[in-house]
Amino acid sequence: EAQVTQNPRYLITVTGKKLTVTCSQNMNHEYMSWYRQDPGLGLRQIYYSMNVEVTDKGDVPEGYKVSRKEKRNFPLILESPSPNQTSLYFCASSLISLGFGGGTDTQYFGPGTRLTVL
Amino acid sequence: AQKITQTQPGMFVQEKEAVTLDCTYDTSDQSYGLFWYKQPSSGEMIFLIYQGSYDEQNATEGRYSLNFQKARKSANLVISASQLGDSAMYFCAMRDVDQTGANNLFFGTGTRLTVIP
Numbered sequence: 001e002a003q004v005t006q007n008p009r010y011l012i013t014v015t016g017k018k019l020t021v022t023c024s025q026n027m028n029h030e031y032m033s034w035y036r037q038d039p040g041l042g043l044r045q046i047y048y049s050m051n052v053e054v055t056d057k058g059d060v061p062e063g064y065k066v067s068r069k070e071k072r073n074f075p076l077i078l079e080s081p082s083p084n085q086t087s088l089y090f091c092a093s094s095l096i097s098l099g100f101g102g103g104t105d106t107q108y109f110g111p112g113t114r115l116t117v118l
Numbered sequence: 119a120q121k122i123t124q125t126q127p128g129m130f131v132q133e134k135e136a137v138t139l140d141c142t143y144d145t146s147d148q149s150y151g152l153f154w155y156k157q158p159s160s161g162e163m164i165f166l167i168y169q170g171s172y173d174e175q176n177a178t179e180g181r182y183s184l185n186f187q188k189a190r191k192s193a194n195l196v197i198s199a200s201q202l203g204d205s206a207m208y209f210c211a212m213r214d215v216d217q218t219g220a221n222n223l224f225f226g227t228g229t230r231l232t233v234i235p
Binding site for chain 2: 033035040041042043044045048058088090092106107108109111112114
């Protein structure tokens with residue numbers, strides 16, 4: 001079954017304690033991305049990756065790190081979490097788009113990780 | 119600047135009626151894609167429908183259709199024959215391709231739809 005998996009699904013932690021949220025996809029997608037969802041703000045992109053060893057900042061990268069050592073995995077790292085990083089996090093993947101507007105080149109989302117930083 | 123605008127924080131619709139969720143977008147690109155996602159209370163993001171900027175016909179997927187008005191930069195979602203299971207948050211999104219070819223999605227703030235029995 002084609003899917004994007006995230007772990008953990010729920011996490012409560014304390015300020016400053018490093019954590020990693022894992023993301024894995026089995027569709028051989030080149031593109032992977034992390035979003036955070038906050039009430040009234042929709043989803044905002046944190047980081048994205050076009051392929052192995054290629055990552056770039058999205059709209060809200062501060063306080064986050066990512067790595068892409070393998071095509072299927074794209075972990076999100078919070079080196080020193082703070083309460084303002086309490087949020088719902090989504091990982092997503094897709095094929096690389098050529099950008100000509102054709103086809104259903106949708107992004108597939110993981111189930112989400114609800115993070116609370118105390 | 120906000121790339122996607124959803125002006126309806128909440129909408130109500132009677133079961134079996136049709137409902138339109140509004141979405142306007144902002145881009146200077148000629149090539150882009152527009153998406154609608156559904157997020158039920160369980161939290162997952164479910165892809166509903168896609169419209170490419172060069173597609174001349176409005177996209178349809180079952181009870182979902184996308185009313186694409188390119189000149190007005192609007193991409194409204196129409197749900198026909200609403201069902202109780204349609205109650206959820208709905209997000210409009212636009213795929214923007216930057217100079218590197220990155221396939222980035224920009225989301226609106228969402229519309230919460232409630233279907234009334």
